Amino acid sequence: MLDDFFIRALLAGIGIALVTGPIGCFIIWRRLSFFGDTLSHSALLGVTMAVFFNINISLSVFVISSLIAIMLLRLQKTTKLPGDALLGLLAHSSLAVGLVVIGFLSSIRFDVMGLLFGDILAVNQNDLLLIWIGGALILLVLKLIWKPLFAATVNYELAEAEGMKPDKYNTIFTILLAAIIAISIKIVGLLLITGMLIMPAAMARNISNNPIQMVKLSIFGGLLSVLIGLFSSLKFNSASGPSIITAALLLFCLTLIKFKKVSELKK
């Protein structure tokens, strides 16, 4: 039952859940869910560029997503458009440009469904290496910048006034976000990455009262979603990426019920 491909899928899923847990918390705290969406849309452009120039997909996605993210930070400071409008603008223009470029690549076909929803069961050794090394790097950087980033998340002005350099750390965080999207695009697909990022963190928010606890629970929730999702996809022969997200949804609903009971007890 437990074939090689399934072990690899498990390892990949676990690796990704370990990283999306803490990053997802920051996405929720900083209200960046839509930002994650924009970056993953821009990943389509990244993938087509990779095919076009025949370079590594993850690298290309990382570069394009980082560029889009930095462009967004610039635009936010220089235009009078609200943040959500800018996000929509960038998301759809990168999506459109990506699709146009695909049109020119008629000679090459690639698995569009796999791109949109990911294919965790097709993970190979190189992918695993990328996930675990890339993921470890992301976590390491996040740990190093935790304090100033958290301060900037709580209050920009306090962080700036007390010398925590929030602009610098906001930019680094944005690049981390592009990196996690780059390493997980093949596994969960560009439509579901944001789900993988925010759902474990959202369920953790329901049952935690301090930041560290929320990060731990978020990692735990992500791991549980991966395990439940993958095993049920094996059992029911359902698509694995969407199964993981569905498992996360169920867990989220569970935390809602528990949360209600706790708050009733308090009354």
Added chain:
Amino acid sequence: MNKEKKVLLKIEDVGLLKNDKWLVKGVSLEVKQGEIVTLIGPNGSGKSTTAKIALGIYKEVEGKVKKFTNKIGYVPQKISVDWTLPIRVIDFMSLTDEPTNEQINIALSLTGVEHLRDKSLGNLSGGEFQRVLIARAIAKQPELLVLDEPVQGVDFKGEVVLYELIKKISEELNCGILLISHDLHVVMSATDFVVCLNGHVCCSGTPQVVAKNNKYQELFGDRASSILSLYEHKHDHTHSQDGTIKRKQ
């Protein structure tokens, strides 16, 4: 004045242009160790703006801003913390620094909120939150404190206690304080140097000098200058133990 006091903050001729309007222009001031400098002025006169320029929150400004310390505690006038963040008072206390447990407890008890230590920040009342903000700023033992209307929303009794605390902190930690306050009583009695703002520095000096300035009287009315005479009066006699008044020579 003691010349050995270290200058902590110096701004020279700063101005901020926003949407073709000068929010402040030509403001200079200096905060030294162990000194309380107060900014006063009507609403919209640029007090908070000046503080934010001094702190480096506004970066594209005219003039020179020099900070000579990195240990800064800031109590902003308005703070919006996003309550999607699960954060307790204790987490908030070490937001920008690593104060020891003892320092945190002392700071919280000084501002009278030690019982809120493990409460969620989102559940505090306005006044409680204000006290926590002050506690956070002093727990890190700053060299420079910037307090923007620090006692807003605090009850009357607490207000007096907190202002006394601020005075005490400036002596004990020997830190410089830049204070923004509408409470002219406090400003005139507890401050070393007053800067009266109205888009520009309209007058500045020791409280005694400022209170006698015509521009200050125009800005705040006659009653404002009588506040000082109240304090000066306070010091022209002492009471002996049976309550009789002893005049000073």
